[in-house]
Amino acid sequence: MTRRGNQLLWDPVVRLAQILTESYIALEGGNVDPKAERLFEKIAERLKSLADPTRLAILHLLQKGEMRVTDILAHMGGSQANISKHLGVLRQAGFVTCRREGVNMYYSVSDSSVFHICRAICDGIERTAEEEREAISHARRVLGEGG
Amino acid sequence: MTRRGNQLLWDPVVRLAQILTESYIALEGGNVDPKAERLFEKIAERLKSLADPTRLAILHLLQKGEMRVTDILAHMGGSQANISKHLGVLRQAGFVTCRREGVNMYYSVSDSSVFHICRAICDGIERTAEEEREAISHARRVLGEGG
DNA sequence: TTTTTGTATAACCATCAAGTGATGGAGGAT
DNA sequence: ATCCTCCATCACTTGATGGTTATACAAAAA
Incomplete structure (x- = not known):
């Protein structure tokens, strides 16, 4: 002891x-139902595919319409290999599709639910920020009374 | 050469x-506007906090209402340290809040937008699955004609 | 056919995140 | 005061992820 x-x-x-x-x-x-567990894994997988600033920026770009890799690259900056890899992730997750035309690959968004999700997240961020602001504001009032 | x-x-x-x-x-x-870039980072951060099967399962549990860590642990299985860490991630991301009552911590969902997001993702999964099924079905018809 | 252009992939490294055992610490019970 | 319960955190290991360079490959151009 x-x-x-x-x-x-x-x-x-x-x-x-x-x-x-x-x-x-x-x-x-x-007590987690195996079916539910499997679903959670799938959801998590999709969310992971979305959860990267570069990929979100790419999707935002593609929101305006189909684009060639070269043009995406021009807007995004960074290395070609990196952008290509991110496009691969999005493609495999089913958020975008691509078609070939000559030497060019054209990418476009194939699952617009992405944008719903982003909006929902943004709402959450805004709400959180607002709450934080109110908390600070409240704290300042309290301190102000005391001092 | x-x-x-x-x-x-x-x-x-x-x-x-x-x-x-x-x-x-x-x-x-x-050409990525720095403000937009910052927002994408925030969104990605939140998505990462969600993108884990264990955390999704926890949120699903908490959907039914407030729960003590012990009870969450009993439902989820796994080590106490691990569950606690996941709860910490969810807390820090603002998806859940907790309050103390004696020795117990009660956790509850504080941002129900989570569930909207999950529904959106599930829709996407279903749609993808349906498309895949149709593609296979189509391919089988084509093969069937040939054979 | 050879070369160039546009894109994907492979190999690698650094960093991050999930899981684990051990420990710290708050608060009630004895 | 002591001990126990509940929970958080630290230190560590290991597998995943993002980025880089180098290279492969396909289609048009020369």
Whole structure:
């Protein structure tokens, strides 16, 4: 028995308790329906494909209409390889499609739900910012009264 | 001059061309408005906070109402540290809030836009799946005619 | 056929994020 | 005061991700 911090800890026993608890949960609980779990994985996968500033900027560009890789590159900057990789991610996730015309590849948005999602996220950001602003404003009033 | 693959490549020159092109783009183009860029980063950050199956499952749980960490843990399985970390991510992103009551922490969803987003993503998944099914079905018809 | 142009891919490195065990710390119970 | 429960955080390992250079490949041009 050793005292650490402000606490009596018989480490192996603490660890054993953790393991037992988690085993119990694993047996008894773990109540996530496998179907639902699979769906969550798919959703997460799609969200990950969206969750990158460069890819969001590309989608924003493509919102105006079909574009060649060269033009996307000209607007975005950065290396050709990098842009191409991002386009590949978006393509594989099904957010964009491409067609070939001569040597050029034309990309376009194939799933406009992206923009709904962005709007929803932006709403959330705005709301959060507003709440933060109010909290600060409130705090200032309180401080102002005190000083 | 060396031949690689099926092509004449004077490597340093190719590389130089790439660099010049990209530098030109960096000077002339790179047309992404800094404000917009900042917004894309914020959106991406939020999306990343959502883009994990465990966190989605937690949010799904919390949709039914406030819950203690212990109960979340019982439903989710896994280690306490891991769940706690995920809760921290959701909290910091502003998707959930928590309050203390004695030794227990109660978590609840504070930004229900999450569920709109999930629905939008699910719609996209369904649509993609449907298109894929149709493509396969079509291909089978074509093959069936041929055989 | 050879070369050039436009695009995708491979190999690699640095950074990040998820999971784990151990520990810290708040607060109630004894 | 002591101990236990509930929860957060740290240190660490490992797998994923973004970026880079170099190269492959397809289609038009020469």
